[in-house]
Amino acid sequence: MKSIIQVNHLRKVYGKTVAVDDISFEVQEGEIFGMVGPNGAGKTTTIECLEGLRQPDGGSLCVLGVDPQKDDTILRSNTGIQLQQSNLPDRMKVWEALDLYSSFYTHAVNWEGLLSQLGLEDKRNTPFAKLSGGQKQRLFIALAILPDPKLVFLDELTTGLDPQARHAIWDLVKDVRSKGKTILMTTHFMEEAERLCDRVAIIDHGRLVALDEPAALIRKLGGKERVAFNLESSMPADFEKALARLGLVEIEGERVIVSGNDHHQAELVGEVVRLLTTTNTRFRDLRTEEPNLEDVFLKMTGRAMRE
Amino acid sequence: MKSLLKMTWMEAKLFLREPVGAFFTLAFPLMMLFLFGSIYGNSPTSMFNGYGTVDISIPAYTAMIIATTGLMGLTITLASNRENGVLRRLRTTPVSPLAILAAQVIVMFIMTSLGMLFLVLAGKFVYHVHFEGNALSIAAGFVLSCLSFYAIGFILASLVPTARTAQVVGMVLLYPMLFLSGAGFPRELLPETIKKISTFLPLTYVVNLLRGLWIGESWEQHLISVAILGTMLVVGILASVKLFRWE
Ligand SMILES: Nc1ncnc2c1ncn2[C@@H]1O[C@H](COP(=O)(O)OP(=O)(O)OP(=O)(O)O)[C@@H](O)[C@H]1O
Ligand SMILES: [Mg+2]
Numbered sequence A: 001m002k003s004i005i006q007v008n009h010l011r012k013v014y015g016k017t018v019a020v021d022d023i024s025f026e027v028q029e030g031e032i033f034g035m036v037g038p039n040g041a042g043k044t045t046t047i048e049c050l051e052g053l054r055q056p057d058g059g060s061l062c063v064l065g066v067d068p069q070k071d072d073t074i075l076r077s078n079t080g081i082q083l084q085q086s087n088l089p090d091r092m093k094v095w096e097a098l099d100l101y102s103s104f105y106t107h108a109v110n111w112e113g114l115l116s117q118l119g120l121e122d123k124r125n126t127p128f129a130k131l132s133g134g135q136k137q138r139l140f141i142a143l144a145i146l147p148d149p150k151l152v153f154l155d156e157l158t159t160g161l162d163p164q165a166r167h168a169i170w171d172l173v174k175d176v177r178s179k180g181k182t183i184l185m186t187t188h189f190m191e192e193a194e195r196l197c198d199r200v201a202i203i204d205h206g207r208l209v210a211l212d213e214p215a216a217l218i219r220k221l222g223g224k225e226r227v228a229f230n231l232e233s234s235m236p237a238d239f240e241k242a243l244a245r246l247g248l249v250e251i252e253g254e255r256v257i258v259s260g261n262d263h264h265q266a267e268l269v270g271e272v273v274r275l276l277t278t279t280n281t282r283f284r285d286l287r288t289e290e291p292n293l294e295d296v297f298l299k300m301t302g303r304a305m306r307e
Numbered sequence B: 001m002k003s004l005l006k007m008t009w010m011e012a013k014l015f016l017r018e019p020v021g022a023f024f025t026l027a028f029p030l031m032m033l034f035l036f037g038s039i040y041g042n043s044p045t046s047m048f049n050g051y052g053t054v055d056i057s058i059p060a061y062t063a064m065i066i067a068t069t070g071l072m073g074l075t076i077t078l079a080s081n082r083e084n085g086v087l088r089r090l091r092t093t094p095v096s097p098l099a100i101l102a103a104q105v106i107v108m109f110i111m112t113s114l115g116m117l118f119l120v121l122a123g124k125f126v127y128h129v130h131f132e133g134n135a136l137s138i139a140a141g142f143v144l145s146c147l148s149f150y151a152i153g154f155i156l157a158s159l160v161p162t163a164r165t166a167q168v169v170g171m172v173l174l175y176p177m178l179f180l181s182g183a184g185f186p187r188e189l190l191p192e193t194i195k196k197i198s199t200f201l202p203l204t205y206v207v208n209l210l211r212g213l214w215i216g217e218s219w220e221q222h223l224i225s226v227a228i229l230g231t232m233l234v235v236g237i238l239a240s241v242k243l244f245r246w247e
Helices: A043-050 A072-078 A094-102 A109-119 A133-143 A165-179 A189-197 A214-219 A240-245 A263-280 A291-300 B004-016 B019-040 B053-083 B084-093 B097-127 B134-159 B165-178 B192-198 B202-212 B219-243
Strands: A004-013 A017-028 A034-038 A057-065 A079-082 A151-157 A182-186 A197-204 A206-211 A226-231 A248-252 A255-260 A283-289
Touching: A004 A182, A017 A043, A017 A182, A017 A206, A034 A043, A034 A165, A034 A189, A043 A057, A043 A151, A043 A182, A072 A079, A072 A151, A072 A165, A079 A133, A094 A109, A094 A133, A094 B004, A109 A133, A133 A151, A133 A165, A165 A182, A165 A189, A165 A206, A165 A263, A189 A214, A189 A291, A197 A214, A206 A214, A206 A291, A214 A291, A226 A263, A240 A248, A240 A263, A255 A263, A263 A283, B004 B097, B019 B053, B019 B097, B053 B084, B053 B097, B053 B134, B053 B165, B053 B202, B084 B097, B097 B134, B134 B165, B134 B202, B134 B219, B165 B192, B165 B202, B202 B219
Parallel strands: A034 A182, A034 A197, A079 A151, A151 A182
Antiparallel strands: A004 A017, A004 A057, A197 A206, A226 A255, A226 A283, A248 A255
16 A cells, blocks of 8 residues: 655644644555544644645645645645535535536546435525535535545534434445545544544644554553443442452442453453342343543543633 | 636626626616616717717716726625635635636626626617717727726735625725716716816726727827726736735
8 A cells, every 4th residue: 555645744833823743644545544633633734734725834745746835736636625614605506516616627526426425406506605504514525525536635524414414424435435535534523533434643732642543542542341230229248349359330329330450341241240140139221331432532632621 | 728617607697696796787887877868868968078978978887887896896706705715615626726816807807898788788779879989999998997997906805804894995995986087977067176086096097098989089099098007907917916815
């Protein structure tokens, strides 16, 4: 596999704000590469430097073999771009936007097909200003995919979309990847990053804090599996002590949560259930919780809200 | 080329969907012509040197349309497309920046020409207007006037931060100019002092040039107008190349 984007020590400063502080990574051809991070982490700044829309203050970039600041013809004709914030003229109709943008590219895909894949058929004659937020978002995704480009940038892929649309768009993005295209996307939905991305970069305060396949990140950084249940009767004597041998125990009223030590999940569940039955303890709502990317994210970036 | 055509066609549709702009470019001047035509007719009067009200109104209202599209239409469209990020989105595509701007200029030019055409047709068929000039000559004067005002429009569009400001600045420049330059109503009706002020207004030179060419005066008699409009055009282009912002 060859790398299609190289970012070396990228830096971007706005006045006193260091938006991107020494970020380096590579994106391989044919992968879906995700960037996640709290608000203001520097994702949009990074992606827009790669798109040639912002000028870096330091480091070097190479996209499709060229420096985005220098050669913008190669970049413009071989990338599809969805900006985090964008607009079309209020009175431009959906089909007109697709038709117009098709005329800019030599190998544009048939936009009629995209219209139905994105559920916009009923809206083809609706002016841009009259679309709902999610419909606008879908139109912009269509405009990004339309050129059938080698590389697609999607900044906040499914923000504002309902679950149906989100699933449809995940399929669409996977389709695009299966045609050998590369996708660089950002998202605030950890489930989306986990399901869709081949690799995920976690960015915080303009720095890269972790980068790997979602499963690997979870394995390395996700923490323990948990088993939670509600007690129906009072706790037998010594029950808590016995539980504590299995893992960390938290008790809130009748809710009990056990976070496993080094157990495999199956083992932990087995042990907990065996303990419950041997001590004849009545329980309900037993659930197991696997660590996920959200746990990794919160662990790496903290729980404090950003300005 | 294909994208320039598509974009021009699209911008033309958008222009016509914007009721205010379309009204002041295509309908309002015609309404004025019919209004004053029905009051004064088109009989020759000594005040207008032997020409009628409609004879002198057609070139004057054409100047009015040129100023409206240049200072308002073009400026507001560009400023609002920049403010909303429409221009930024277009810049991420392979379409050339020049084509994006050219499409706007072409559409404004076509709409201004249509506005003039309606006036000329109404004048010809309703008021039997006197035209003593040379069609090619007046077309050349019209193109020069349009381009010089569009160039000013580009400077304004580069300087104003928002569409709202574009609208206010456009109105502040346009309305006094329409009254004082002889475009909105005949300069012959204005007092002497105001005629002096009018020599400082660029639109005055459009009115002079078009009125002169309309009645068959020569270009030599209007070298001052040509020089002033030509300078506006060159300065406007140079300044906008330096000042124009896409976001
Ligand atoms: N044009 C700008 N001028 C000044 N500061 C900016 C500009 N753009 C971004 N910033 C600042 O740079 C930092 C990074 O912003 P950026 O938009 O890259 O964050 P992000 O990770 O995309 O956030 P979000 O998830 O909210 O979209 C923020 O602190 C922001 O305030
Ligand atoms: Mg962002």
